[in-house]
Amino acid sequence: MAVSGEVEAGEHQAAGAGVPPMAVQVRDLRKSYGSRVAVDGLSFEAAGGEVFALLGPNGAGKTTTIEILEGYRHRDDGEVSVLGLDPQRQAHQLRQQIGLMLQEGGVYPQARPREILKLFASFYPKHDDPDRLLELVGLSGELKTPYRRLSGGQKQRLALALALIGCPRLVFLDEPTAGMDPQARRATWDIIRSLREQQVTVLLTTHYMDEAEQLADRIGIIDRGRLAAVGDMESLGRRDTPDTTVRMVAPANLELAELRALSAVKDAGEDQSGVYLFETEDPASLLAEVTAWAKRAGVAVRELRVGRESLEDIFLRLTGDRIRE
Amino acid sequence: MKALLAQTGMELRLMSRRGENLLVTLVIPLVLLLFFGSTSVFAVGSQRPVDFLVPGVLALAIMSTGMVSLGIATAYERHYGVLKRLGGSPLTRSQLIAAKIASVLMVEALQALLLLGVAILAFGWQPAGGTEVALGIAALGTVAFAGLGLLMAGGLRAEATLAGANGLYLIFALIGGMFLPVDHLPPALSGISPYLPPTALADLLRTSLSGAGISGFSLVVLSVWTIGFVVVASRTFQWE
Structure with missing residues (x-):
């Protein structure tokens, strides 16, 4: 990428502008914790503006992979590029352009939804309106409720709003709808679909098959730290059965x-x-x-x-x- | 700068919402000042009790803010993944640490205002001099106890930090030369006490505020602990 991340950060929502052809590139990624191999030669790519779902059983290496891409963990081996940056060496630059949602927690128990959004808004060069996002995730009625009193699904929705507050070009969602009731899940799916319309790349992990099927342009199935299959629903289906x-x-x-x-x-x-x-x-x-x-x-x-x-x-x-x- | 201000504001608001935090940083030092200031149990030599007591209460206030309040809050922020989530935003670690330092200093200013106000108005306390030196000592003590608090917060489980910080608080309050003169302690303890950070801090505050020259020994003791805590905390701190 020829242009620096800072220059591009401001124009990410101008449909398609500055979105590199490949938002995420992972080649032969390896990561072990002691003797336990978590990621074992994983390769995949997510194009700019697409919704890519990583699907796999527990312990397959999904969260480790996502945390390497977010710059939380250092890889043992392999090549990784996120928005043209190396998350290990250019983490600060990268974090101005991405939004992320951890599997759980991440918010002060005593903090109220609006103030935590306003706090995070102050961190980014360009940010969305906290009240608009609270409305979007359906938390407008919980402005004064401390985080610890929110339900599991409400906490997830606040975490989603936090992922979006910095007008990201790429969003990492680690099991975004875990703990949500069906209505909140559908509403979250709508938000993710609207991100795609805005050319925001989404990389999500999920346990829910229907979620991946509904949302993802392409799905990567990981098993034991390797890519077992990748493609859209059509190409993932059994090829040996034309009938x-x-x-x-x-x-x-x-x-x-x-x-x-x-x-x-x-x-x-x-x-x-x-x-x-x-x-x-x-x-x-x-x-x-x-x-x-x-x-x-x-x-x-x-x-x-x-x-x-x-x-x-x-x-x-x-x-x-x-x-x- | 905007991020730093917002984060500092958040730290202060959260501190003010934790009742137990107000108890340990403001109420307990104030109650101890009022209680011991009204008795003559610990009058030493020609000093009035309050001359001995005020520097001790200030040392306690520094310890409660740096070690107990900051340490426990940070331990739970780590436990709840707040530190990890902040790390995933553009807020840098130095900005986060700067915000914590700023909020600790503001709480200490509030403590000083309250405690010195009561000491002056209720007990007619006046420093005999050396307030600039005492300010520098207070800053050193703040770094020492904040370092100790963060050392526990970054290395131990939240529950262990909670127990450890409260336990040390009690031990230091009893044998750290804040309220009980060191030579009133049993011999085994009075031998150890001068080497502890709270004793050194209380001694340095006491001697500087009485206008006397400060003890080089206590300064070395406090400095060594300070460097030790900061170095170990920064090397061992785990963010998640």
Whole structure:
């Protein structure tokens, strides 16, 4: 990047101006804590203005990665560039242009939402209006409530407002909707979508599949400190199944030969116990045949769904479905 | 500059909202001044009790602001991730430390106003001289106890800092030469006491405010502790 960060900081919201082609570049990143390897040769890129979600099981290295990009931790090896800067050596310059949300905490328990926003506003060369942000995250009614008395979801929303107060060009959100009720989650999603409209790059981690599916332009699935897959929902789906997949949840150990005999079924199999996958070129006929068959045979079908793999299916396929600690 | 002012204002507002903080920085020194000032238990030599007492109460005030108030508040800021979150903003560490120093100095000015006001109006206390020297000593003592408070805050769990700062506060108040003259202590303690930072601070304030020359020994003791606390705190401080 030829222009210095300070010069660009003021014009970040002028749609597209000064947004480098790649907001975040990570190449062969490595980080260990003692003998435990947290990040093991991770590479990915997030383009300027896109919403990129890092998805992975607990302990996959998501938070370590994000904290290296935010300049909190030093990497052991590899190359990292954030808005064209090295977060390790140019942290101060970088922090004027980014906003971030920690997984939890970060605010004085006795501080009130408005005063903490005003405080953070004073740190940035250019800042948003604290009252506008309080309105945006739905905390206008809690101006006098000390942080410690806010609910978990309200604390998260205040943390989101703090991430946005400095008019950032890039926002890091570490599990932004953890602890929010469904309404607050939807409202937060709307805020994140509006950031994309303003060409603000968003890098978020999440445990919620639907969140990544709803928000992200591209998703990177991390497992054991490495990138297991990256792409948009379309490209993450199973490439070896050009036909439409129909997924059925029903009692286990049904007679597969009977199912395969149906004329619209190209192939049928029991993927996991009680979960059946059909391949077909004609999903409408397949649904009609399968339901007719189930009624005849007295089989209780609990779910029948046409379509590509859900992100959850992809995630479990890539990271395994064992619980890990 | 805008960030520094805003952060200092925040530190002061938060201090004023913590009741226990007002108790330890203002109420306790004031009560001790009023209580011991009205008795003659600790009159030493020809001095009136208040001449012995006022420098001791000032030393206690410095200790309560630097070690107890700053130390415990910073420990909980670390515990709640506030230091980490501030670190992720453009506020620099030096700005944060400067804001903390400024807020400590302002609280101390308030303490001095209150305690000296009461000493002068209620007990007719007058410094015999050496106020400029005493001001320098107070500054050195502030750095020493702020260093000790931050040393605990940056290295121990918040609960351990809470216990440690309050425990040291009590021990230093008893054997630190603030209210009890050192030679009234049991022999084992009176041998150790002169080497402690509170004893050195109280002694230096007492001698300077009485117009006498200050003790080189106490100055060395306080300076060595000050350097030690600041060096160790800055090397071991963990921000999260």
